[in-house]
Amino acid sequence: MSAVRQVFGAVQRRAFSASTRQASKVTVLGAAGGIGQPLSLLLKLNPRVSELALYDIRLAPGVAADIGHINTKSTVTGYDPTPSGLRDCLKGSEIVLIPAGVPRKPGMTRDDLFNTNASIVRDLAKAAAESAPEANILVISNPVNSTVPITAEVFKSKGVYNPRRLFGVTTLDVVRASRFISQIKGTDPANENITVVGGHSGATIVPLLSQAGYELTGEQLDEYVHRVQFGGDEVVQAKGGAGSATLSMAMAGARFAESLLKAAQGQKGVIEPTFVDSPLFKDQGCDFFASNVELGPNGVEKIHPVGKITDYEQKLLDVCLGDLQKNIQKGVDFAKQNP
Ligand SMILES: NC(=O)c1ccc[n+]([C@@H]2O[C@H](COP(=O)([O-])OP(=O)(O)OC[C@H]3O[C@@H](n4cnc5c(N)ncnc54)[C@H](O)[C@@H]3O)[C@@H](O)[C@H]2O)c1
Numbered sequence: 418m419s420a421v422r423q424v425f426g427a428v429q430r431r432a433f434s435a436s437t438r439q440a441s442k443v444t445v446l447g448a449a450g451g452i453g454q455p456l457s458l459l460l461k462l463n464p465r466v467s468e469l470a471l472y473d474i475r476l477a478p479g480v481a482a483d484i485g486h487i488n489t490k491s492t493v494t495g496y497d498p499t500p501s502g503l504r505d506c507l508k509g510s511e512i513v514l515i516p517a518g519v520p521r522k523p524g525m526t527r528d529d530l531f532n533t534n535a536s537i538v539r540d541l542a543k544a545a546a547e548s549a550p551e552a553n554i555l556v557i558s559n560p561v562n563s564t565v566p567i568t569a570e571v572f573k574s575k576g577v578y579n580p581r582r583l584f585g586v587t588t589l590d591v592v593r594a595s596r597f598i599s600q601i602k603g604t605d606p607a608n609e610n611i612t613v614v615g616g617h618s619g620a621t622i623v624p625l626l627s628q629a630g631y632e633l634t635g636e637q638l639d640e641y642v643h644r645v646q647f648g649g650d651e652v653v654q655a656k657g658g659a660g661s662a663t664l665s666m667a668m669a670g671a672r673f674a675e676s677l678l679k680a681a682q683g684q685k686g687v688i689e690p691t692f693v694d695s696p697l698f699k700d701q702g703c704d705f706f707a708s709n710v711e712l713g714p715n716g717v718e719k720i721h722p723v724g725k726i727t728d729y730e731q732k733l734l735d736v737c738l739g740d741l742q743k744n745i746q747k748g749v750d751f752a753k754q755n756p
């Protein structure tokens with residue numbers, strides 16, 4: 418048997434044997450994009466998902482038809498880009514992932530995407546607030562530091578905001594931080610789990626290497642931190658104008674969704690870093706902050722504090738908070754001025 422058949426055989430056996438204790442509808446908005454397609458594929462392979470609903474302004478029914486042939490139990494439906502299509506796609510969802518929006522090109526910051534993506538996320542958030550007000554909303558579209566506050570404002574304006582169910586997906590930062598340290602130390606990346614706090618862009622991404630017991634110093638530490646903070650730019654450059662990280666992001670998004678489903682289905686101690694409505698730095702103007710968060714059936718169960726950090730990491734955190742406060746305010750202002 419070829420290696421590929423063995424891998425797919427193993428995935429299918431796992432999919433069919435794992436217990437699906439409750440029906441879980443998962444919706445992807447932006448499902449035909451660079452992230453949306455592989456993310457939908459990974460969700461189709463997840464036995465915890467019973468129903469996969471795909472929406473995009475183009476091609477969602479095609480992606481659904483394709484993925485729908487995969488022999489795992491979940492149903493897959495692609496919806497047309499109409500108000501009723503979007504409504505039906507969202508109705509009854511436990512998790513709504515939002516990777517809709519434009520990606521960066523070389524030379525752009527994530528904030529340069531604001532003008533286009535802010536209104537895309539606002540409109541999808543409105544639809545979600547109306548049709549799936551109790552769903553867990555997972556925002557992937559950049560700039561996450563601003564699109565999450567926009568989503569919160571939309572939900573507040575509809576009277577359905579539940580801070581425990583809104584998440585900015587920052588998992589890719591942790592995936593990168595873990596992979597990059599394993600490359601330096603020659604360890605198995607699967608055993609690394611570097612905490613990353615703050616936000617999701619440049620200097621707002623703060624890896625806390627010391628908490629994993631590592632003591633890089635000097636240039637090696639600076640280079641490591643820079644690589645984690647600007648890992649997204651590495652991919653944007655390498656793709657030369659054809660987009661940003663899609664495959665690693667799909668893996669990261671699928672991992673976060675899986676963690677939420679596990680926690681919803683009763684597993685204890687599920688902890689993921691994520692950008693949430695957080696008490697940690699509200700006094701410094703940051704209503705949202707990414708840190709380790711314990712997930713549960715109601716979404717956010719417990720927000721972990723940043724914990725003990727080095728002076729070097731404290732300096733990174735100070736810079737992060739300044740930038741983050743502005744990014745958050747920009748999102749809030751946009752949502753209030755453009756309801
Ligand atoms: N959070 C993260 O860590 C992370 C990582 C990578 C990329 N991103 C961000 O994710 C977003 C998507 O990236 P991509 O590479 O998949 O882009 P893409 O252009 O390949 O795909 C985006 C998809 O969104 C769809 N879309 C646009 N407007 C829509 C709307 N109103 N409703 C529904 N669908 C709509 C497009 O048709 C397209 O299929 C970008 O903003 C990117 O910066 C975030």
Ligand SMILES: O=C(O)C[C@H](O)C(=O)O
Pocket residue numbers: 520521527559589648649650652653661662
């Ligand atoms: O870098 C980007 O623009 C996409 C994403 O936020 C990433 O971290 O890869």
